[in-house]
Amino acid sequence: xxxxxxxxxxxxxxxxxxxxxxxxxxxxxxxxxxxxxxxxxxxxxxxxxxxxxxxxxxxxxxxxxxxxxxxxxxxxxxxxxxxxxxxxxxxxxxxxxxxxxxxxxxxxxxxxxxxxxxxxxxxxxxxxxxxxxxxxxxxxxxxxxxxxxxxxxxxxxxxxxxxxxxxxxxxxxx
Amino acid sequence: xxxxxxxxxxxxxxxxxxxxxxxxxxxxxxxxxxxxxxxxxxxxxxxxxxxxxxxxxxxxxxxxxxxxxxxxxxxxxxxxxxxxxxxxxxxxxxxxxxxxxxxxxxxxxxxxxxxxxxxxxxxxxxxxxxxxxxxxxxxxxxxxxxxxxxxxxxxxxxxxxxxxxxxxxxxxxxxxxxxxxxxxxxxxxxxxxxxxxxxxxxxxxxxxxxxxxxxxxxxxxxxxxxxxxxxxxxxxxxxxxxxxxxxxxxxxxxxxxxxxxxxxxxxxxxxxxxxxxxxxxxxxxxxxxxxxxxxxxxxxxxxx
Numbered sequence: 001x002x003x004x005x006x007x008x009x010x011x012x013x014x015x016x017x018x019x020x021x022x023x024x025x026x027x028x029x030x031x032x033x034x035x036x037x038x039x040x041x042x043x044x045x046x047x048x049x050x051x052x053x054x055x056x057x058x059x060x061x062x063x064x065x066x067x068x069x070x071x072x073x074x075x076x077x078x079x080x081x082x083x084x085x086x087x088x089x090x091x092x093x094x095x096x097x098x099x100x101x102x103x104x105x106x107x108x109x110x111x112x113x114x115x116x117x118x119x120x121x122x123x124x125x126x127x128x129x130x131x132x133x134x135x136x137x138x139x140x141x142x143x144x145x146x147x148x149x150x151x152x153x154x155x156x157x158x159x160x161x162x163x164x165x166x167x168x169x170x171x172x173x174x
Numbered sequence: 175x176x177x178x179x180x181x182x183x184x185x186x187x188x189x190x191x192x193x194x195x196x197x198x199x200x201x202x203x204x205x206x207x208x209x210x211x212x213x214x215x216x217x218x219x220x221x222x223x224x225x226x227x228x229x230x231x232x233x234x235x236x237x238x239x240x241x242x243x244x245x246x247x248x249x250x251x252x253x254x255x256x257x258x259x260x261x262x263x264x265x266x267x268x269x270x271x272x273x274x275x276x277x278x279x280x281x282x283x284x285x286x287x288x289x290x291x292x293x294x295x296x297x298x299x300x301x302x303x304x305x306x307x308x309x310x311x312x313x314x315x316x317x318x319x320x321x322x323x324x325x326x327x328x329x330x331x332x333x334x335x336x337x338x339x340x341x342x343x344x345x346x347x348x349x350x351x352x353x354x355x356x357x358x359x360x361x362x363x364x365x366x367x368x369x370x371x372x373x374x375x376x377x378x379x380x381x382x383x384x385x386x387x388x389x390x391x392x393x394x395x396x397x398x399x400x401x402x403x404x405x406x407x408x409x410x411x412x413x414x415x416x417x418x419x420x421x422x423x424x425x426x427x428x429x430x431x432x433x434x435x436x437x438x439x440x441x442x443x444x445x446x447x448x449x450x451x452x453x454x455x456x457x458x459x460x461x462x463x464x465x466x467x468x469x470x471x472x473x474x475x476x477x478x
Contacts, residue, residue: 063352065352085352086352086353086354088198088353088426089392089393089426089427089428090392090393091392113427113428114428115198115428115429115477116211116214116477140320141320146320148211148212148213148247149210149211149212149214149244149247150211151317151319151320152319152353155319155320156352156353
């Protein structure tokens with residue numbers, strides 16, 4: 001049986017050796033300028049209360065994973081929100097720009113390291129979110145088109161934006 | 175295949191994998207309803223080792239090379255090669271010549287499902303053998319990411335010189351906690367025509383696999399798998415029920431994934447036929463032709 005155990009040892013060493021290559025497409029500043037070109041940004045992080053958290057979950061139907069949300073107030077009106085959702089293997093970091101009227105100005109994918117679904121970064125796919133508000137249904141397949149092989153990523157980003165729009169209504173709207 | 179060649183083969187595959195970018199069967203035995211998307215392919219290498227029966231020596235290393243292709247987003251075709259290395263000696267009880275339905279106490283011979291028909295049972299068996307070629311088709315009806323539950327149908331014919339098999343599976347998957355907790359259930363039926371001394375022997379197998387796995391940190395998930403196997407001689411006579419349980423761990427990256435799992439036969443097996451009660455059951459375990467006590471499976475996949 002010694003031979004068979006050696007066959008087990010080899011794969012185990014391969015398992016623990018390399019990890020996926022990390023690629024960050026945009027940092028925070030680049031994402032801010034991509035969504036709100038030429039504007040100024042003031043950090044305004046939000047720590048949710050349990051009441052707010054529950055209200056967001058109830059309004060969006062999406063679980064809130066973190067109580068702290070990284071938010072920037074945009075000069076001239078609007079909000080820049082940094083967020084992450086669970087991908088197939090890793091977290092997907094993205095940013096959402098919210099207009100002063102509470103509608104989505106633009107979203108930008110900052111980190112995406114999944115096997116399939118690179119099209120998620122393309123302007124055409126991201127453009128589907130533009131103009132959506134907390135009153136929009138935001139459902140995959142009907143409101144937002146799915147990408148072959150990346151259903152989980154598409155659904156989680158769609159759910160994430162839905163959650164951020166509820167977050168805007170409950171924690172940011174004045 | 176010589177041992178050095180086998181090491182070289184495994185090392186070469188692992189080298190290729192180690193230098194590729196970082197993807198996906200999260201279980202070692204249980205299938206999920208995840209498929210290769212349309213127009214994409216995947217290469218998988220499986221290595222399964224299984225060993226120990228009630229007596230003597232019995233160890234097998236099964237190799238499988240698989241190429242999968244997404245025909246549509248919900249239909250995947252795969253072709254794979256099955257080959258194995260078998261080492262067996264004095265592993266099954268000898269029947270009493272005066273009473274063929276009774277064993278001869280303390281006497282064993284070499285046999286088992288992987289020992290070729292025609293081999294002298296008084297001699298050890300040590301051989302590498304190309305087993306069969308399989309074709310696999312999986313059609314997904316419901317996606318766990320869009321529907322309340324994932325559902326897919328599986329069909330696989332295999333053709334080899336020692337046996338020919340037909341296998342059907344129903345695959346179910348349910349996800350929770352942002353799809354990080356995955357439960358899968360497979361209900362399988364397999365019809366097998368195995369080469370015997372006097373032609374072919376027909377066996378039927380009903381089995382179910384289930385697994386629960388949680389992605390505990392990015393890229394890594396771990397869980398438990400359970401397997402219950404029922405054997406039917408001539409596809410009609412219920413011979414036994416054997417149970418297996420063990421952990422599984424999975425790494426999934428951008429371009430490749432790997433999964434390692436272990437199964438231990440539980441000593442709660444049941445023999446139903448007189449033949450199996452006499453020759454296969456041993457201290458709660460079921461051995462006979464079909465089962466071993468320990469199973470380890472390693473799978474690695476490269477997406478392209």
